[in-house]
Amino acid sequence: xxxxxxxxSHQVTQMGxxxxxxxxxxxxxxxxxxxxxxxxxxxxxxxxxxNNEISEKSEIFDDQFSVERPDGSNFTLxxxxxxxxxxxxxxxxxxxxxxxxxxxxxxxxxRLTVT
Amino acid sequence: xxxxxxxxxxxxxxxxxDVTLDCVYETRDTTYYLFWYKQPPSGExxxxxxxxxxxxxxxxxxxxxxxxxxxxxxxNFTITASQVVDSAVYFCALTRGGGFKTIFGAGTRLFVKx
Numbered sequence: 001x002x003x004x005x006x007x008x009s010h011q012v013t014q015m016g017x018x019x020x021x022x023x024x025x026x027x028x029x030x031x032x033x034x035x036x037x038x039x040x041x042x043x044x045x046x047x048x049x050x051n052n053e054i055s056e057k058s059e060i061f062d063d064q065f066s067v068e069r070p071d072g073s074n075f076t077l078x079x080x081x082x083x084x085x086x087x088x089x090x091x092x093x094x095x096x097x098x099x100x101x102x103x104x105x106x107x108x109x110x111r112l113t114v115t
Numbered sequence: 116x117x118x119x120x121x122x123x124x125x126x127x128x129x130x131x132x133d134v135t136l137d138c139v140y141e142t143r144d145t146t147y148y149l150f151w152y153k154q155p156p157s158g159e160x161x162x163x164x165x166x167x168x169x170x171x172x173x174x175x176x177x178x179x180x181x182x183x184x185x186x187x188x189x190x191n192f193t194i195t196a197s198q199v200v201d202s203a204v205y206f207c208a209l210t211r212g213g214g215f216k217t218i219f220g221a222g223t224r225l226f227v228k229x
Contacts, residue, residue: 048215
């Protein structure tokens with residue numbers, strides 16, 4: 001069964017450093033998403049991406065964040081200058097196009113620890 | 116504004132008991148989509164079900180069933196004859212029609228004891 005993959009599974013970085021989280025969505029999916037989950041808390045939407053542009057973003061997704069689909073398979077989330085409060089699990093998801101939002105299939109997540 | 120409320124923070128049951136997880140949502144949209152996801156201790160998010168706002172039919176899938184009631188803005192999830200493997204955090208979520216932003220509830224942590 002096709003699945004969303006994410007690398008790395010765990011990333012430790014120092015405050016102020018840039019990080020890039022990588023995702024490979026399911027191959028025939030056209031919509032891509034990033035979410036984060038601070039430990040023990042709810043899952044929060046960051047951004048959605050379709051047709052090589054951001055389709056929707058949350059207030060969390062400020063200028064420190066960017067997304068890119070550099071080739072036909074990868075989807076990346078960059079945090080330019082990490083802060084302690086960026087420590088969280090980051091989930092990538094993808095969905096097919098349809099008459100409405102199809103179910104989003106989530107990757108296993110990348111745990112980001114900012115020290 | 117959209118909102119999803121899962122008032123039950125934690126529920127603990129003994130194996131084979133039935134358990135219902137509550138979800139109440141708020142939205143001004145007439146077209147929207149509701150979801151349930153499971154997050155086991157391993158941390159991944161597993162899709163369970165999607166429901167469209169114009170389809171109030173209840174659904175049963177094995178030991179899982181969902182009761183969608185627009186009149187009370189609720190989308191409750193029942194596990195029949197619970198098993199230890201059902202122990203997880205369950206999230207209810209909402210996406211408005213034509214949108215992509217999915218709003219998650221705070222989650223309900225279910226403990227099923229043997």
